[in-house]
Amino acid sequence: MLNMQSVSKSYRHRGKTITALNDVTLEIPKGDFVSIVGPSGSGKSTFLLMFGGMLSPASGSVLVDGQSLYDLNSEHRAAVRREKIGFVFQTFNLVPYLTALENVQIPLFLAKLSDKEQKERATALLERVGLGDRLDHKPSELSVGQQQRVALARMLANDPPIILADEPTGNLDPETSQAILDFLQEVNKEGRTIVMVTHDMRAAGTAQRTLRLVDGAIVNGRKATSQETDFPKGDDV
């Protein structure tokens, strides 16, 4: 379970002070799938960074399974990420000089699994995302969609109960996007909690509920439908 209690955070962006979060209190229960939408620069990513233990709030506390993250030191927060959190990024963030298999092995290597275990688990995950025949390909030898699938396999490497996704479909065509969203729904059904930041209303619609971030506050927190989340054209959200 993820919690924010009276969390505030502001930062400076292009000379202006932006209130990313203003006294936000929020609860994301286990197994929830939440999408976070909002205008560009509204601080959507701040959510992910805070839940990932990578950005401390100015005030308030952030809890993961009841444990206040920022009462831990950075090494312990890294351990929480390693054990409980799977990350997926808009630009995939694959390590360019490692093969697909080795990229998926990274979290397993960080968790100090043996070589054999790393390989077995990474191979199974890549097979699950349909890349069983691309194990030894480097990211540059894979299509954009395949790269994101490697990233999804890596996300699941340590079998994390929490998934933090930063615009996972931002760089993909609609068809590939849908495949990725389907996959996220699939892993959500396995009981994993998913927090997804997105621009894409169709993507947001996949979630069980959508939180809209405006001026540092959550303005609605309800079950989203595709009609409701259709923002007017040209609105940079």
Place this chain on the structure above:
Amino acid sequence: MRLKTFVCREVFERKNQLATSFVAILLGISVIVAVKNITFYSEKAVAKELDALGANILILPKSASLQDYYGADMQGEEFPEEYVTRLAASDLQGLDNLSPKLSLPVELSGKRFTLTGILPTNEFQAKAAWQGAGIFSRPQNCGTVDAPGATAEPPKETLVRKRVISTLEENQALVGADVGAALGIKEGDTLTLLNKPFAVTAVLPATGTVDDSRIFAHLHTVQQLAGKGPVLNAIEILGCCDQISKGLVQKINTLLPEAKVVTITQIVDTQIKTNKMMARLSLLFLAIIVLVGGASIANYMYSNVFERRKEIGTLMALGAGSGVVLKMFLLKALLLGLAGGVAGYVLGTAIAVIFGPRIAGVIVLPMPSLALWALGVAVAISLMSSYFPARQAARLDPATALQEI
């Protein structure tokens, strides 16, 4: 996958960027290895030359003047033979051959010659006190390079070259080249000096020094003829060159304050100066390689960290602690240092072996001990100059992973 795999993959993926740092450390190490290697053999060669000159330290009575090195013992003043015992019983390093001498003027067929008493080495061995002091357990011929396969010198050559002779009976004499020529003496003839008959065992080859007009006999025989008791005019010592440069002369002075200790100063000075210059040159190159090589590696590492900040951020987002990141960069530095050290040693040794004979005029052989030195220096430079960039990487904000770079 292990940390090593991670680091090696990255290095081979971006080897061009690493090349400059590698070349900097390679060139630096190879130059120092070459200088050290050539210096070592050049010092050995000079030491050998010095050794070939014969005794290079003289112990004389305090009031002796020194006009002719080879004739310095013919001054008519004496000091006790006990000095030899003192030297032999001391723990001084680098005293190779002790040769005590007593000289007397003698006349033969109306011509003046010098009768010099010398002590053959077998008498040293016979003296229990000296043997107990361990003089013959000292390394012999230290500071010289033994040419493999060189044949032993004939007995009379050792007197000329090393100022010692292994055996000499009480009634035997060795005759200098000029004496032999002037008196028509040949090996096997008999001489009568101060009413004592001597059998001539050898006529020595010409040396171009006053030794050519000397007749050598057993020290104790000459002491009896002189009637002055167990006294000496001089002790000649073949000192090790490197020990002389470390202050052997001063140490002997301390041991024998009543005597005068002199050395072939010019030769030794030149050697000391060469040693010092080479040492300074090595230090200079070391300073250059530390500065240039270190700066190059630090520069490379900083830009590597900057380029890879998103990758480092991603690793941290995936749960890497700062320790893993630090190790990743230090391991890379270690590999760079090892590679630079090994390659630097190989290249430096090749330069020394190929160009040593042209630069220093000596045969230069590879020195495996320099490999350890090269590795140590290269790894130390690489690790030290990478530490701060590595620490910067370890302290990177993991939020970088989400930023668009």
